[in-house]
Amino acid sequence: MCEDHARIFAMVRVRAKRTVTAAVVKAVLSRQLDDMEPRLTRHGYDVRSIADEFRVKPADVRLFL
Secondary structure (H helix, E strand, O other): OOHHHHHHHHHHHHHHOOOOOHHHHHHHOOOOOOOHHHHHHHOOOOHHHHHHHHOOOHHHHHHHO
16 A cells, blocks of 8 residues: 555545545545646646747647646
């Protein structure tokens, strides 16, 4: 089990007083969490803002991401 899963299990046990299975955690967490587009979105950059910054079409940005 990775460190993130262990931390999630611990948080849920404290807050909900119930155990959570590994299947539930895997179903909730996105596999693409560390991909480029979600990471940029978390930092406040969406496709349109990146396209505006580099003066390209949003479709070109989507192709890159």
